[in-house]
Structures are given as C-alpha cells and as structure tokens.
Amino acid sequence: MTEPLGARLRAAIGVDVPIVQSGMAGVAVPELVAAVSNAGGLGVMASLRLEPDAVRAAIRRVRESTDKPFGVNIWLHDDVRTSPDPASIPDDVVRGSQAVLNEFRPQFDLPTTLDCPAAAVDLVDAALDVMIDERIPVFSAGVGIPESELVERFHAVGTKVICMVATVEDGRAAVANGADGVIAQGSESGGHRSYGSKLAEQHQAAGESSLVLVPAMVDAVGSDVPVLGAGGIVDARGLAAMTALGADGVLMGTRFVATKESGAAQMWKDRLTSGDRATTLTDGFTGQWARVLSTTFTEAWEDSGAEALPGLLQSAAGSDVFGAAKKAGDDQLQPLYAGAAVSQLSDIPSAFDLVGEMAAEAKAILGQA
Ligand SMILES: Cc1cc2nc3c(=O)[nH]c(=O)nc-3n(C[C@H](O)[C@H](O)[C@H](O)COP(=O)(O)O)c2cc1C
Known part of the structure; x- marks a missing residue:
C-alpha cells in the first residue's frame, strides 16, 4: 500500500478523511452531516420526499454549521421518478398487501381498508433543481x-457526483455518464438495494457481498475514478480491509444511525446496539428491497406471501401503521433499517469523534500512522 489513506478521494472531492456518511431520511439531519464533514469526512444529507423548500432550508442549515464539503443524496429509481398508476394495479395485489397491514391496524385504533393508496407526488426533479441552484459540493x-x-x-x-451501485455493470454505466466516484454497495448493507429498477426476486436483489463486489468494482472502474466500499463496515478494521481490497474509502450507514448527532429515535439507536439483531431483506415497508432488523412485521409479511405494491405505493399503503408505530415508539411495526454488521455495535459515540478515531486507527492498522 504505497498511497496514503484517502489520497485519491481527497483529490477527487476534497475530503481529508475517506469516510462518507450515507444520506438517510430522518437520520442524516444537518447536525449529523455537519459533524461528519467537520471531522474531515463527507457528511451527506438525504432529500428523498422532501419538498423543495425543505431541501433548500436543510442545505443552508448544513452550511451554517460547516465550511467543509458535504453532499446531498436522492434516489433516482424509475418508480420514484414516475409513480405507477394506482388504477393499473390488480385488485388481488392491493387486497393481499392491505390484508397484512389490516392485521396490525386495530393495535393503533386505525380503520382497516382494502383500497389502493394515491400515487405519491414526484419531488425528485424539484429537489435536483434546488441542489443545482445551491451549488452543493x-x-x-x-x-x-x-x-x-x-x-x-x-x-x-x-x-462533484458520486453514485452508489450494486453491480459492476451499473458502476461502468455511472462512470460512462460522468460520475466522479462510485460506491460499491455490498449485500451486507442496511437500507435499500441500489438498483435503478426493482429486481423481482429477493435472492437476486441481495446482490454480492462487499468482499466480492468491491475488488471487482476496483478492477472495472478503479483506474478511472475512486471506488468506495459500502456494506458491513462499522469500524477501522472495515476501513482498512476495504483499503486492502483496493477501495479509496468507505461509505457507512448503520454505524452512523447509532451516533449522538443522528436524527434516529433513541429506541432505534438502542435496538442497533444491544440484544437480538438479526436482519432480513424485505419489500414490505416501501415496495423496494431493503435490509432491516427482523421484526413481527417482516415475519408476518414474509409468511403471508403477499406481493408488495409497486413504486413507493407500498410505503403509502402502510404509512398509517408505520407512522403510528413510530409515534408509539413500537420497535416491531416500523422499518428499522440496519446492515448485517449491526451485531458488532455496542456504543453510541459522537459521529465527530468516530470519524477521527476510525481514520487514525485504520492508518495504524495499515502501518501509515
Ligand atoms: C437507516 C438507513 C437509511 C438509508 N437511506 C438511504 C438513502 O436515503 N439513500 C441512499 O442512497 N442510501 C440509503 N441507505 C443505504 C446506504 O447508502 C448504504 O448502502 C448502507 O448503509 C451501507 O451499509 P451499512 O449500513 O452496513 O453501512 C440507507 C441505509 C440506512 C442504514
């Protein structure tokens, strides 16, 4: 290893520490983003489903707290940019999905329903316009x-533009379209799978592990752009391991959920740092495949064999149940996104300290201290 840790990422996007914090709705609040950027990493704000004014206000709040580079994230999925027409969805699919949700509605005094929810409004283009207008880093x-x-x-x-992908083919396509960096998302990752359209089968959607995908991505596009590894990285050992595989740094989601500055509820942080933390891949919360903690809901959804509504209509269908569960602090009926390495977490540090300490420890492991 001849290059100093993070040298290529510094040249590409101007960060001192090769640690990127994932955009995460409700979690990657301006406080977290600024803490990571102030520590020398790249904090990334999430903007999915935010009204344009809210995107602008959040960007400005980050700017008030840091003068370092930061990012803004959004999904570009086909079904998010063009919501499917609810009228086109077969009745039995709608009824099957609602039947599972109906099992839980009485628990929160919610009325049962077998109707299809209304399509979500597309806010992606408006958010992109705000990002460009604000000249985000x-x-x-x-x-x-x-x-x-x-x-x-x-x-x-x-x-600068960085793009998270789960296959080498998508990595090549992102670079061909001009991306300045690629994040290789392994199957261990918490949250949604990074494909531009939904893969029908759960086992296909899971994808390759980081250990397999990252070196393959480095070989495919690493001579053109920096490659970051994502999925299952929670400490300096993970950063050093990704470096050994040829990556220029890492992106972490789950580790940052359980930090002091994160916007996640205390219950979620506690669930990530103790007790039983098996994860599963489900499409029952949003309609798209995502890794979450295994709970009463994910088990009921899997057992039912129900088909998820397309696009984000599944999310709209379940919003009353998931929203009520969130309000009640219930840990079984709302999505608690988590990657496979969640079982290694045992503390809730400050994100600012975490970034600095991880980088210093990784350098020591790599003999660069
Ligand atoms: C709570 C949570 C929310 C996430 N939200 C987003 C998001 O809004 N946009 C996105 O591109 N990726 C999102 N991800 C996925 C991450 O970008 C990344 O693939 C993953 O967190 C890496 O694996 P790890 O969780 O093991 O670190 C999210 C992940 C988590 C855990």
Whole structure:
C-alpha cells in the first residue's frame, strides 16, 4: 500500500478523511452531516420526499454549521421518478398487501381498508433543481444512476457526483455518464438495494457481498475514478480491509444511525446496539428491497406471501401503521433499517469523534500512522 489513506478521494472531492456518511431520511439531519464533514469526512444529507423548500432550508442549515464539503443524496429509481398508476394495479395485489397491514391496524385504533393508496407526488426533479441552484459540493445518487445530462448540469456549477451501485455493470454505466466516484454497495448493507429498477426476486436483489463486489468494482472502474466500499463496515478494521481490497474509502450507514448527532429515535439507536439483531431483506415497508432488523412485521409479511405494491405505493399503503408505530415508539411495526454488521455495535459515540478515531486507527492498522 504505497498511497496514503484517502489520497485519491481527497483529490477527487476534497475530503481529508475517506469516510462518507450515507444520506438517510430522518437520520442524516444537518447536525449529523455537519459533524461528519467537520471531522474531515463527507457528511451527506438525504432529500428523498422532501419538498423543495425543505431541501433548500436543510442545505443552508448544513452550511451554517460547516465550511467543509458535504453532499446531498436522492434516489433516482424509475418508480420514484414516475409513480405507477394506482388504477393499473390488480385488485388481488392491493387486497393481499392491505390484508397484512389490516392485521396490525386495530393495535393503533386505525380503520382497516382494502383500497389502493394515491400515487405519491414526484419531488425528485424539484429537489435536483434546488441542489443545482445551491451549488452543493457533492451530489450523491442512490438507487438509480444519474443520466449524463444530469451529471453535466451538476458539473457546470462545480458539483462533484458520486453514485452508489450494486453491480459492476451499473458502476461502468455511472462512470460512462460522468460520475466522479462510485460506491460499491455490498449485500451486507442496511437500507435499500441500489438498483435503478426493482429486481423481482429477493435472492437476486441481495446482490454480492462487499468482499466480492468491491475488488471487482476496483478492477472495472478503479483506474478511472475512486471506488468506495459500502456494506458491513462499522469500524477501522472495515476501513482498512476495504483499503486492502483496493477501495479509496468507505461509505457507512448503520454505524452512523447509532451516533449522538443522528436524527434516529433513541429506541432505534438502542435496538442497533444491544440484544437480538438479526436482519432480513424485505419489500414490505416501501415496495423496494431493503435490509432491516427482523421484526413481527417482516415475519408476518414474509409468511403471508403477499406481493408488495409497486413504486413507493407500498410505503403509502402502510404509512398509517408505520407512522403510528413510530409515534408509539413500537420497535416491531416500523422499518428499522440496519446492515448485517449491526451485531458488532455496542456504543453510541459522537459521529465527530468516530470519524477521527476510525481514520487514525485504520492508518495504524495499515502501518501509515
Ligand atoms: C437507516 C438507513 C437509511 C438509508 N437511506 C438511504 C438513502 O436515503 N439513500 C441512499 O442512497 N442510501 C440509503 N441507505 C443505504 C446506504 O447508502 C448504504 O448502502 C448502507 O448503509 C451501507 O451499509 P451499512 O449500513 O452496513 O453501512 C440507507 C441505509 C440506512 C442504514
């Protein structure tokens, strides 16, 4: 290992420490983003389903707390940008999905229903316009690849573009479209699988582990752009291991959920740091495959054999149940996104300290201290 840790990422996006914190709705609040960036990493705000004014306000709040580079993330998934027409969904699919949700509605005094929810309004283009107008330092695309026209619009205002992908083919496509960096998302990852359209089968959607995907991605695109490893990394050993596989740094989600500055509820942070933490891949919460803690809901959903509503309509269908569970602090009936390495977590540190300590420890492991 001849290059100092993170040298290529520093050159590409101007961060001192090769640790990127994932955009995570409700979790990656401006306080977390600024803490990570102030520690020398790249904090990334999430903007999915935020109204344009809220995206702008959050960007400005980050800017008030840091003068270091930060990113803004959004999903570019086909079904998110163009919501499927609810009328096109077969009745039995709607009824099957609602029947599972109906099992839990009485628990929160919610009325049962067998109707299809209304389509969500597409807010992606409006959010992208705000990011370009605000000339953010880094745009982070997930769950879909930015087309070259979009990359050019960002580059024209000086914004770097990084893109998370789960296959080598998508990595090549992102680079061909002009991306400045690629994040290789292994199957261990918490949250949603980073594909631009839904893969029908759970086993296909799981994808390759980080150990398999990261070196393959490095070989495919690493000579053109920096590659970051994601999925199952929670400490300096993970960062050092990814470096040994040829990656230029890491992106972490789960580890940052359980930090002091994260916007996650205390119950979620506690569930990530103690007790039984088996994870599973489910499409029962949003309609898209995501890794979460295994709970009463994920088991009932799996046992039912119900088909998820397409797009984010599944999320709309279950919003009353999941929202009520969140309000009540219930840990069984709301999505608690978590990666496979969650079982290694035992503390809730400050994100600022975590970034600095992880980088220093990784350097020591790599003999660069
Ligand atoms: C709570 C949570 C929310 C997430 N939200 C997003 C998101 O909004 N956009 C995105 O591109 N990825 C999102 N991800 C996925 C991460 O980008 C990344 O693939 C994953 O966290 C890496 O694996 P790890 O959780 O083991 O660190 C989320 C992950 C978690 C755990």
